[in-house]
Amino acid sequence: MKVAIVGSGIAGLMAAWFLARKGYDVTIIDGGGLDATSISAGIVSPLMPPPFLDAALKSKRLYLSEFSESVKEAPIYWVRNANDKCSRVVLESLERRGEKVLTFTEEPGLFETVSGFQIKIYREEVLNVVDSVLVDTGSIKNMVFREVGDVIAGIARVKCGSVVVGSKVLRPDVIIVASGPWLPEVLGFEIEALEVYSCETAFLDPRKPLKHSAIIDDSLDFYAAFWGQDAQVGDGLFRKVGKPLDAYSPDPQSISLFIDALARRVPESSYWRLKKVLSAPCAACKDTAPLVGPLKGCRNVILFAGFDGIGVTLAPALAESLARYLEGESAIDAAFSSQRSVKDLGVKPPEPFRLCGEPR
Numbered sequence: 001m002k003v004a005i006v007g008s009g010i011a012g013l014m015a016a017w018f019l020a021r022k023g024y025d026v027t028i029i030d031g032g033g034l035d036a037t038s039i040s041a042g043i044v045s046p047l048m049p050p051p052f053l054d055a056a057l058k059s060k061r062l063y064l065s066e067f068s069e070s071v072k073e074a075p076i077y078w079v080r081n082a083n084d085k086c087s088r089v090v091l092e093s094l095e096r097r098g099e100k101v102l103t104f105t106e107e108p109g110l111f112e113t114v115s116g117f118q119i120k121i122y123r124e125e126v127l128n129v130v131d132s133v134l135v136d137t138g139s140i141k142n143m144v145f146r147e148v149g150d151v152i153a154g155i156a157r158v159k160c161g162s163v164v165v166g167s168k169v170l171r172p173d174v175i176i177v178a179s180g181p182w183l184p185e186v187l188g189f190e191i192e193a194l195e196v197y198s199c200e201t202a203f204l205d206p207r208k209p210l211k212h213s214a215i216i217d218d219s220l221d222f223y224a225a226f227w228g229q230d231a232q233v234g235d236g237l238f239r240k241v242g243k244p245l246d247a248y249s250p251d252p253q254s255i256s257l258f259i260d261a262l263a264r265r266v267p268e269s270s271y272w273r274l275k276k277v278l279s280a281p282c283a284a285c286k287d288t289a290p291l292v293g294p295l296k297g298c299r300n301v302i303l304f305a306g307f308d309g310i311g312v313t314l315a316p317a318l319a320e321s322l323a324r325y326l327e328g329e330s331a332i333d334a335a336f337s338s339q340r341s342v343k344d345l346g347v348k349p350p351e352p353f354r355l356c357g358e359p360r
């Protein structure tokens with residue numbers, strides 16, 4: 001069976017990988033723009049509310065088994081436990097699933113050494129430490145490209161039944177639209193459930209050798225990952241953008257504020273200097289879950305988009321489910337079904353998200 005996949009971000013790559021392994025004749029088409037995947041920190045975080053948690057843990061296993069050469073580090077991942085309802089739900093779920101969670105409660109100002117890096121613990125602060133993985137999406141891209149039949153460079157437009165790239169018309173049996181935030185552009189119409197934001201990242205010069213680590217705060221409003229002399233920081237500040245191109249307007253001031261905040265937590269980061277700031281578009285559904293499954297009214301077009309800040313975390317597990325769905329082996333999980341968001345605009349977030357407050 002012939003499959004065309006529009007988009008070679010992490011979502012398209014993962015779909016391509018699992019389908020090619022099942023014997024599908026896969027063609028990937030990519031316009032070669034600046035995609036979110038290429039600048040993502042690549043942290044696979046298990047710190048998210050169910051039902052995403054199962055997918056996140058499954059992705060972690062898949063990275064370690066199928067893509068182990070692309071796992072750069074397996075840093076620990078820590079979250080401040082503010083003892084809120086959301087943290088408790090997530091931690092209980094992790095423990096029920098047999099994940100190792102270390103909890104630290106220490107005196108003010110005390111430094112704890114965990115897996116070779118230091119964490120400063122503040123008064124009455126509780127830190128929960130979990131294993132995570134940091135992936136190199138560049139090597140995953142090379143690996144998948146070696147596996148799939150064909151890779152086409154160009155801007156694609158999808159119609160029911162065909163994909164048009166320049167003067168080339170492909171008529172595959174199945175078309176997977178994994179084009180990240182550019183979904184409306186590819187399909188030629190808006191999907192109202194999807195909102196496009198900008199995400200920013202800063203590339204930093206550490207000036208001083210730093211140990212491997214990854215950190216995140218409990219409200220997911222910033223994280224950092226660094227290894228050797230390379231460092232990446234995202235501040236998770238999301239600004240709504242009117243049209244996709246507006247997304248490329250980095251704001252160095254916001255990153256500087258973020259570094260200041262981070263320096264209070266990780267003392268070494270006060271040595272960081274800003275090298276380069278990048279910005280990329282992200283797309284999210286109103287209920288924060290991605291859109292996975294057939295496009296309404298056009299069953300050979302499958303959506304695999306809207307991953308926002310969790311594509312690296314969720315894409316492998318959901319791509320594997322998508323491949324099984326195409327084989328007729330299982331249904332798409334209702335929480336991710338493309339049909340839910342397309343038909344239920346303005347839906348309330350599903351139960352797990354209400355526990356964590358309103359989504360962005």
Ligand SMILES: Cc1cc2nc3c(=O)[nH]c(=O)nc-3n(C[C@H](O)[C@H](O)[C@H](O)COP(=O)(O)OP(=O)(O)OC[C@H]3O[C@@H](n4cnc5c(N)ncnc54)[C@H](O)[C@@H]3O)c2cc1C
Nearest residue numbers: 007009010011031035037040041043156180310311312313
């Ligand atoms: C700074 C930053 C840090 C992040 N860190 C993490 C993290 O630690 N963990 C995590 O899980 N997630 C993280 N994310 C989010 C993650 O990167 C995204 O969720 C993920 O990249 C989305 O993948 P995607 O494949 O859906 O889309 P994209 O990566 O945007 O890829 C879409 C692809 O489609 C192509 N395309 C679009 N339109 C067309 C067209 N018409 N024709 C042909 N090709 C087209 C584009 O060129 C692009 O290559 C981060 C994002 C950013 C910006």
